[in-house]
Amino acid sequence: MNLQIKQEDQDNIHELSLSGEVDAFTAPQLREKLMPLTEKEGETIVVKLANVNYMDSTGLGVFVGALKSSKQNNSTLKLTGMTSRVHRLFEITGLDEVIDIEDVKGGSV
């Protein structure tokens, strides 16, 4: 399976819409797109996850890296629209309490 990443920029807001799977094979591709965005001060990065049907721990690792980088560089990282299956991963790992997550499908945050 692969991952499609669509990017839309408006002023200092960058939206990445993902569809497919975020796993060990596709994670480097996401990291390459996401990390540089988090390195600019004052920018907001919104990652839309509605069409991500599978994520593994390597995928979570990309968001952990992005979170650390956004804190270091004073940018903002938001994840929106993930399915409850994917949200469960963020919940188990406790990452839901340190990452800004909005609008979980099939359940409230």
Add this chain to the structure above:
Amino acid sequence: MDDREIQLRRYKSILSKYLDDQSEQTLYKGQQFSRKMIEQKISPEEAVSLHVSAMESLYPDMPQEFKNSYAFLLEMMIGYGFAYREHQSLRSRQQQLETEIEIAANMQQTLLMGEMPTVESLDIGAVSKPAKKMNGDYYHFVQDENDCVSVAIADVIGKGIPAALCMSMIKYAMDSAPEQRMQPSAMLGNLNRVVEQNVDPNMFITMFYGLYDSFNHRFYYSGAGHEPGFFYNAENDDFGELYTKGLVLGVSKKPNYREYSKDLQKGDMIVLLSDGVTECRSSKGFIERDEIVAMIRSNLHLSAQEIVNTVYRELEKMQEFELRDDFTLLILRRKV
């Protein structure tokens, strides 16, 4: 006569025979000859040059255009020769790497081998298998002089060598903890500091740490983002989730790890697992946690070690004997 001359003679005789009879049999001889040439590491352009020499000696009056065309062909083959030699050197390097990984995997095995506790009140089972050669899962039992048993299970993000290296770090950090018997929340806080300072920003580790007190049969535990285990209540014959809330190791500088506890009655069971167990993908989709519970339930009459072995074998079968992730399953059951 040198090698090249012997080869040329042999090649010439097969070739001229084939030009005479064009038989399958001679063609087959040619195949065998080419296999020998490969064994002797004859490059593609050398093979063509052999053919040219053979043709020149068989047909001394060959038209000049043909001779020129052979010279042209030889030039064309040189690139293939480079590719062939590169392939050869990659192959030998790959063999070298494989040997090194083999040695590292053995080292890791030695590093991880610890004694299983032998406590009268507990029946303990453990299985841990890497998906590749090196294991990114980790488990660890320690028994102290008061027959208290501490258990840790950890899963390093990713697989393979980076995960295994990271895991060795955890092992050393745990071994150098100030005291063997440590409260689970304090242990996780300690390890978080080590991990936070020493891993790549994209890496993290999930861990569950528990301490079983053999005197009051109470199990104290904390989790750092680890896949929840199960608690089996023997009296009600019921499996519940062993839920813990806590952030994975290596993300934040000062996370709080809540401590929980459960009293174990005779026959009660603690089941701990790595997410390799629930992330198993069979041909029918993901294997759900309920299915794992069902497998354990149908083997409750066995010893803890036999249960984990059976579940491992069944899951392996469901995935057509190809683990996609490292796999670890531990069971602690109160005997008396």
